[in-house]
Amino acid sequence: MSSTDNTQKKFPRTYWREIELPTFQSLDQDINVDVAIVGGGITGITAAYLLTKEGLNVAILEAGGILNGTTGHTTAKLTAQHGLIYDEFIHHLGKEKARKYYESMMMAVQFVENTVKEKGIDCDFSKQEAYVYATTDEYAAKLKNEWEAYKSLDIAGALKDSIPFNIPVKAALMMSNQAQFHPLKFLKALLEEAINAGCSVYENTVADGIEDDYQEPKVVTKSGQRVTAKHVIIASHFPFYDKPGLYFAKMYADRSYAIGVKTNQEYPGGMYISADSPSRSIRYTPLDNGENLLIVGGENHKTGQGVDTLKHFEELQHFTEEVFGINEYQYRWSAQDNVTLDKIPYIGPYTSQRKNVLVATGYKKWGMSTGILAAHLLTDLIVRGSNRFEDIYSPSRFQADPDLKSVITTNADVAKHLLKGKLEMIERVPDDLQNGEGSVVLYQGKRAGAYKDDNGTLYIVDTTCTHLGCECEWNHAEKSWDCPCHGSRYSYAGDVIEGPTHKPLGLLRKGEV
Incomplete structure (x- = not known):
């Protein structure tokens, strides 16, 4: 396909x-x-x-x-391996707090394992090794620093030079005793x-x-x-x-994407995530018919910013086809996460x-x-x-x-996008849209957002976010209006999907063209 x-x-x-x-x-x-x-x-x-x-x-x-x-x-990984964090935490928080962070996450993994066993919960739970892998020399060096942090904090794992996929890696850092499940x-x-x-x-x-x-x-x-x-x-x-x-x-919103496919390749086990960009996350989950579903995720970006969102799914598909081969492309979904200053x-x-x-x-x-x-x-x-x-x-x-530097950096990005949306030159008008298409348009002399559904019904909304006034951008993949400043999201009709906003966008027009 x-x-x-x-x-x-x-x-x-x-x-x-x-x-x-x-x-x-x-x-x-x-x-x-x-x-x-x-x-x-x-x-x-x-x-x-x-x-x-x-x-x-x-x-x-x-x-x-x-x-x-x-x-x-x-992607339902149960792990304390949250990317490359422990070397950074040792330097910023100290060794004691970095170790406590690890212990707190391992407590969560252990709670799920114990609860599954005690109550006989059928949720596809399995112990797995977790890997962060690097495809560049820059991130291979960072993996080596992270491995030193693991040893300093007594985290069970190993530094390896390969993973069992057709991905040219420079290094891979494994953390033992992690898990996956059906949440x-x-x-x-x-x-x-x-x-x-x-x-x-x-x-x-x-x-x-x-x-x-x-x-x-x-x-x-x-x-x-x-x-x-x-x-x-x-x-x-x-x-x-x-x-x-x-x-x-004190946070910014980040979106990421995932697809679920069937492939002929036998999955070797383990959960994998890239250290470099673009991000790639790999794991499998067992299906009821005895087959496996391969879950590949990544392509993260700040909400409301970056390229056409549909391209992120396409990039994941191209990667999966190249590395694994796709027999059947069954699922795709996206998620939004909030990232704190530290x-x-x-x-x-x-x-x-x-x-x-x-x-x-x-x-x-x-x-x-x-x-x-x-x-x-x-x-x-x-x-x-x-x-x-x-x-x-x-x-x-x-x-x-x-953390004044992080506060300034995060809110300078907000200011940049607040200004960008207000000064944008707009050439499209609602009549330009095809069925199933959405876009920022010029409507009655002002910036607006328009979407024409599959039946030809046109929805025109005021794109000014009701949280703090930034201008929302069209999300092609989810057919939503996303705020690039603080991550508020709205449906094509203006209804709130995700905060911090509480109020819908103003619906300027709804009806047949």
Whole structure:
């Protein structure tokens, strides 16, 4: 099948979502609970499981459907090997904290392994070796430095000179005792246990704000209900309640892509990721019919920036065809991740003055191990008042030692794109569009965004992001409007897909041309 044919094919959103998940009603009344969790992904569901085991009354509020966010759009690697980080962490954090970071992630891997065994969860769990490989001399040298960091921190692994694929590598760094799994099968089992222990779940329930956040916080939904709680956990990927913490200024949004294919090659095992650019992630997952699905990911870029998004899928397809050969191209999906200033997630009290509101965000691209770690850390803070890893992940860590260089760099990029969108020369008009096409256009003398669906219905929106006023760009692959400044995303009709924004784009016109 050619690249062009594949761009026209209607792909399922993600392989992981092809299981039956329970559905839940939206919240239609005020309620009181011990812990309100905003977000039904890996952090929220794991935290609900752990908290209900402690005897607490828990409610999960999910804006859409459970497990339909980033958790359902992952490559599902369970690992402490988060790229080349440990040499950097030793220099910036010290050896003790770098080791604790590793231990915290290995705790998450071990939790999944132990839980799978104890409860007999069928979630395709398997132990794997994880590899970072380099195809250039520059990154081979960095791998050698990282290997020295591994030895210094007593991380089990090895430095090798090859991987079992037709990829010309200069070096490969292996970390032992890592794992992979089917995240939704695993989390579905945890959710069922939490519900049996009294957890309530509300889908299509949009959290819009928090009242009394210093004392007894109340989550206010968009439809007006209030959830009063002793503690609130914000596990909504990007914090829905952002004004006090200004998290949008301390993170940037990054998108990445993945495809799922069948190939004739026998997979040798292991999980692989490139150190160089463009990024490439490789793993397999077993299918129910005994075959394997090869998952190849990568092509990361800042949200709303870079080339036509569809080209990222095409590049992954070309790479996979060249290295493995494609028999059947079945799936493709993308994900958005938030990256913090120092590459370490924010997990803990929302601010130093708001101890009863807790947050977990900024997982970079390692949400499986980090999400589980976050659930344990936040559960310990709520139940026991402390956790041995809390100092590493504290969201308030920059109050004492702000990373000014990263703040300036991140927000200078925001300013650049804010200005670029305002000064852009626009030549296209809505009448130029073909069915299925979207673009920035000139409409009534102003910049706007237009999309014409397959039936010829035209949607024209104001492309000014409702968060802080940057101009959104068209995402061809997902048919969305993406903000290049802070990562807000909207549907072609202007509805909010992803925060930090809460308000839709203005719909200027809808109808037949």
